[in-house]
Amino acid sequence: MPFKYPLVLFQNRKPDRVATLDEYRESGGYEALEKFIGGGISPKEVIRLVTESGLLGRGGAGFPAGMKWAAVPDSSPFPRYLVANSDEMEPGTFKDRMLLHVDPHCVIEGMALAAYSFSGSKAFFFVRPSYESSAAILERELENARKAGFLGNRILGTDFSFDIVVHRSGGRYICGEASALLNAIMGKRPNPVKPPPYPTEKGLWEKPTVVNNVETLANVPHILRNGPEWFKSLSATEHGAGTKIYGISGRVSRPGAVELPIGTRLSEIIDLHCGGMASGSKFKACLPGGASTRFLTPEHYDIPMDFEDLKKIGNRLGTAAIMVFDQNTCLLGATLNLMEFFARESCGWCTPCREGLPYMRDLLWRIENGEGKEEFIPNLRMLCKQVWNSYCALAPGAAEPVISLLDFFEDEVRQHISEKGCPFHAKADH
Ligand SMILES: Cc1cc2nc3c(=O)[nH]c(=O)nc-3n(C[C@H](O)[C@H](O)[C@H](O)COP(=O)(O)O)c2cc1C
Ligand code: SF4
Numbered sequence: 001m002p003f004k005y006p007l008v009l010f011q012n013r014k015p016d017r018v019a020t021l022d023e024y025r026e027s028g029g030y031e032a033l034e035k036f037i038g039g040g041i042s043p044k045e046v047i048r049l050v051t052e053s054g055l056l057g058r059g060g061a062g063f064p065a066g067m068k069w070a071a072v073p074d075s076s077p078f079p080r081y082l083v084a085n086s087d088e089m090e091p092g093t094f095k096d097r098m099l100l101h102v103d104p105h106c107v108i109e110g111m112a113l114a115a116y117s118f119s120g121s122k123a124f125f126f127v128r129p130s131y132e133s134s135a136a137i138l139e140r141e142l143e144n145a146r147k148a149g150f151l152g153n154r155i156l157g158t159d160f161s162f163d164i165v166v167h168r169s170g171g172r173y174i175c176g177e178a179s180a181l182l183n184a185i186m187g188k189r190p191n192p193v194k195p196p197p198y199p200t201e202k203g204l205w206e207k208p209t210v211v212n213n214v215e216t217l218a219n220v221p222h223i224l225r226n227g228p229e230w231f232k233s234l235s236a237t238e239h240g241a242g243t244k245i246y247g248i249s250g251r252v253s254r255p256g257a258v259e260l261p262i263g264t265r266l267s268e269i270i271d272l273h274c275g276g277m278a279s280g281s282k283f284k285a286c287l288p289g290g291a292s293t294r295f296l297t298p299e300h301y302d303i304p305m306d307f308e309d310l311k312k313i314g315n316r317l318g319t320a321a322i323m324v325f326d327q328n329t330c331l332l333g334a335t336l337n338l339m340e341f342f343a344r345e346s347c348g349w350c351t352p353c354r355e356g357l358p359y360m361r362d363l364l365w366r367i368e369n370g371e372g373k374e375e376f377i378p379n380l381r382m383l384c385k386q387v388w389n390s391y392c393a394l395a396p397g398a399a400e401p402v403i404s405l406l407d408f409f410e411d412e413v414r415q416h417i418s419e420k421g422c423p424f425h426a427k428a429d430h
Helices: 021-026 031-038 043-053 065-070 095-102 104-117 132-147 178-185 214-226 228-233 266-273 307-312 331-345 351-368 376-389 394-418 423-429
Strands: 081-086 122-127 163-168 209-213 243-250 256-261 283-287 321-326
Touching (some): 043 214, 065 104, 065 209, 065 214, 081 104, 081 214, 095 104, 095 243, 122 132, 178 209, 256 266, 266 321, 331 394, 376 394, 394 423
Parallel strands (some): 081 209, 243 321
16 A cells, blocks of 8 residues: 555554553553653653644644643642543544544543643543443543553652543533533533633633643653654644544545544545545535535645645634535535534524524525525625624534535525525435
8 A cells, every 4th residue: 555654643553442551551652651750851841842843732723732731820729620622522523532442541641741741630531421432441441540550649659640530521512612611510501701711720610721632632642752853744744743633424435534644635535545435426525624614625625634724725624524525415405414513502602603503504494495595695694704703613613614605606505596496306306
C-alpha cells in the first residue's frame, strides 16, 4: 500500500479488542508520565513543549492546548479541575469513541500530564450516556492505572496527586459545550455561560477548570515523549501539527475512522483510505467536520483537511467527521434532517435559537414536501444571519449547512419549489 503513514493515536489498534495497559506500556506508554511527573520536570516545561508543538484542540474550535493550560493563573485557588470532553453528540462524529475503544491509556496518561501542567488534582471524564461500553472500559482501565501507581495519591512517590472519575452525561447535545458541561457536572440545568470569567479562572464550583477534548489529551504523552518538532513533522502541511482522526461516513466504499497526517487532502482520504466512492456513486458534496460545518463541493475535492485551509474558504475542520453525499442524495433532505436535530437540541435559553431553528426546520420541511414558495429562500438566508445573535455557538453552527446549501445548491432548492416536491423522491419512485 503506497499510502502508509506512521500511526500515533491508533498505533495499538486491534481488530477486535481494546489495547491493554501492558500493550500501551510496550509502545512507550507512561514513559512521559515517568519522565515529567516522576522526574519532577517543571509543569511550566510541560506547557512550553505542548505550546511549541502547535497542538490545536480537537473538539471543534481548534484552540491551542498549551495556551489554555497557561491561562490558569498561578495565584488561583485549589482544587483545580480538568474535564475530558467525550460527550460527542455532533451528528456524524465518532472519533472519540473509537479512540477510547482503541487505546484508553493514552487519554488517561494525557489527562495526568495536562493536569500536572496547571496543578489540577481531580478530573472528570464526561461521557455520552449511549457510550456505556466506553464508560465501562474507562472505569476498568482507570483502576488498572491506579494499581500501577499512575493515578491516585502521590503518583510514583511524588507530591503530585491526581485522580479521574467517569461522569455519564444526561444525553443532550448542549451538554458538550464546555460551559454548559460544567453546569451539568454541578447538577445544574446545562445552559451555556458566556465568559468572562473563563472556566480556567472560575469553572467547577468557582475553581479553575480546563476542558479539553479526548483526542487533544491523547496527543499529549506522544508530544512529551517525542518532542514538539517531531509532532510538527507529522503534518501534511507546513502550518499544521500532528495527525488527525478523520471519521468518514456516507457514500464511500469503506466508511470508518482513519488516523492520517493532519492536512491530508480530501481526495486522498476518500480515494485511497476509504476505497473511493461507493459503487455507482459520484461525489456531490460533503460536510467536512460534523453537522455544524458548510458543504464542500467537487471544486473543493483536493482541499487539505486542516484548520487553516478550511478557514481560508470560510469553512471549518470542526470534528473532522466527513459526511459524504452522492448524486442521488437530496441535500435539502439531508439539511432538513440535521435541522430537526438542532431544533430539538436547542436548550431554549435565547430567542434566536429557540424560535429561529424550528422556523428554519419548518421552511425546509415545506420545501422538501411540495409546499415551498420562492420567498422561503430569502427568509432562510435572513434566519441564517439572525441566529448569529444567539447566546452560544449551537445556533450559528446549525445555520452552516443551510447557508452553504443555498450558496452552492440553490438551483436544487428552487427545483423542489417549481416541481412541488423532492426531485430525488420522484426519481426513486420510477
Ligand atoms: C453545542 C456544542 C456541543 C459541543 N460538543 C462537544 C463535544 O461533544 N466534545 C468536545 O470535545 N467539544 C464539544 N464542543 C466544544 C467545546 O465547547 C470545547 O470547545 C471543547 O471541548 C474544548 O476542547 P479542545 O480545546 O481540546 O478542543 C461543543 C460545542 C458546542 C457549541
Ligand atoms: S444558542 Fe441555543 S443552545 Fe445556545 S444558549 Fe441559545 S438557545 Fe441555548
